[in-house]
Amino acid sequence: MDLRVADKAYLIAGGTGGMGLAGALALAADGASLTVAGRDHARADDAVQQLLAAGATAAQAAIFDVSAPGGAAGAVAQAVETFGRLDGVAVTTGLIGHEHFDISDSRWVEVLTDVLLGTTRTVEAALPHLIEAKGTVVTTSAFSIRGPEIARLPYTSMKAAVAAFTKGIARHYGKQGVRANCIAPGAIETSALTELRKVVSQAKGIPYEEALERVMVEEWHLDIALGRPGKPEEVGDLIAFLLSPRAGYLTGALINSDGGTTF
Numbered sequence: 001m002d003l004r005v006a007d008k009a010y011l012i013a014g015g016t017g018g019m020g021l022a023g024a025l026a027l028a029a030d031g032a033s034l035t036v037a038g039r040d041h042a043r044a045d046d047a048v049q050q051l052l053a054a055g056a057t058a059a060q061a062a063i064f065d066v067s068a069p070g071g072a073a074g075a076v077a078q079a080v081e082t083f084g085r086l087d088g089v090a091v092t093t094g095l096i097g098h099e100h101f102d103i104s105d106s107r108w109v110e111v112l113t114d115v116l117l118g119t120t121r122t123v124e125a126a127l128p129h130l131i132e133a134k135g136t137v138v139t140t141s142a143f144s145i146r147g148p149e150i151a152r153l154p155y156t157s158m159k160a161a162v163a164a165f166t167k168g169i170a171r172h173y174g175k176q177g178v179r180a181n182c183i184a185p186g187a188i189e190t191s192a193l194t195e196l197r198k199v200v201s202q203a204k205g206i207p208y209e210e211a212l213e214r215v216m217v218e219e220w221h222l223d224i225a226l227g228r229p230g231k232p233e234e235v236g237d238l239i240a241f242l243l244s245p246r247a248g249y250l251t252g253a254l255i256n257s258d259g260g261t262t263f
Contacts, residue, residue, distance in 0.1 A: 003244035006031035006057065009083035010243060011075060013066045013091045013122045016043040018190040019140070020092035021050070022236025027243065028056035035079035037062040058083070066093060067118035076125040086129035088136035088243040093118040094162070097155030108154060115158035120165060123180075127173070134177030138242045139166045143186040143258040159184075163254050170252035179251035181242045186258025187216060189229040225260025 005027055014020035015036030024034050028051040036051070036059070038044045044061030051059035060082055066072040080086050097111035119139050130137065142159040144152060166182035173180070187193065193212060201211040212229055216222045235257050241247050242255075 001246065003027065003030045003032075003240060003246055005087075005240075005244050008087035009033040009035070009079065009085050010088045010090070011035045011037065011062075011079040011086060011122075011126065012239075013037045013072070013075065013089065013118065014093035015090070016040060016047040016061070018092065019185065019188060019232045019235040019239065020090065021047050022232040023090055023092070023138075023239030023243070024051055024059075024236075025054050026233070026236050026240035028052075028054040028059065030240075030244075031055055031057050033058040033083050035060050035062050035075065035082065037064050037066055037075040039063065039065050065118075066091070066122045067113050069121075072118070072121035073125040076122070076129065080129055085133055086126060086135060087133045088138070089122060089126040089130065090138040090140075090239050090243060091119045091122050092140050092239070094140065094158070097158060098152045099154060100151060101153035101157075103154060111154040111158055115155060116161050116165075119162050123165075123169060127169075127178070130178050131173065131176045135179075136243045136247075137166065137169060137178065137180035138239050139163075139180070139182045141166075141182050141184045141254065143184050143256060143261050145184065146256075147262055167252050167254070174251055179242075179247070181247070181251060181253045181255065183235065183238055183242070184254055184256050184258065185230065185235050186224065186256070186261045187220075187222060187229045188232055188235055188257075190232055193229060223262045224258070228259065230257065230259055 016038030062075040064071040064075040094115035141163040144156045145160040170180040197212040201208040
């Protein structure tokens with residue numbers, strides 16, 4: 001499917017790896033111009049080379065922490081200065097907080113900053129340009145907001161806030177042509193889970209190709225209809241579709257991408 005993005009420019013916060021990079025690569029394959037924001041220079045440079053090889057019209061790295069004051073504004077400003085427009089923004093950052101709720105107030109603030117403010121600050125900085133372009137927003141929540149567990153309540157609470165924030169953006173800015181959708185990924189085998197697969201396989205003598213699947217069932221007690229973790233590109237394709245004109249009448253949605261986790 002041609003996503004019709006060859007004349008468009010996108011910013012992917014968290015686009016130097018994982019689901020964010022996968023989404024950027026899907027857009028690149030149809031000729032989009034891309035800015036990927038991240039904090040690691042080496043990862044960012046590698047991501048840019050992958051995007052160009054995949055077919056991006058142009059690609060650049062923006063070395064910013066979008067959860068920090070001024071970081072998101074800097075990434076947006078660089079994207080617009082380089083490409084002269086901004087047609088969409090996706091935020092795939094926000095990973096800390098997988099811990100019990102009984103943490104210090106300062107740790108709660110760290111989780112809020114990483115998981116929630118990275119999203120709100122990026123969207124706020126991008127909105128004037130998205131209104132001009134009648135552009136799109138994609139944010140990332142988590143499947144766990146549908147069944148919160150005490151073991152990761154700080155993270156889940158902030159991801160629930162991301163979903164509510166996105167719905168509010170969709171409702172308010174829809175009349176100005178801006179679409180906003182939120183995805184709720186389940187267990188996706190990014191680099192951290194791939195490393196865990198290796199560790200578990202070696203420590204427990206489980207075949208590599210079965211190790212993560214068994215941990216998900218036996219230790220994490222996940223009930224996943226497809227019986228496996230997701231692949232970053234499976235979420236990346238969804239991100240790219242939602243950002244593209246192909247999803248032109250879809251807004252305000254919270255979309256699961258979790259392999260059928262505990263229906």
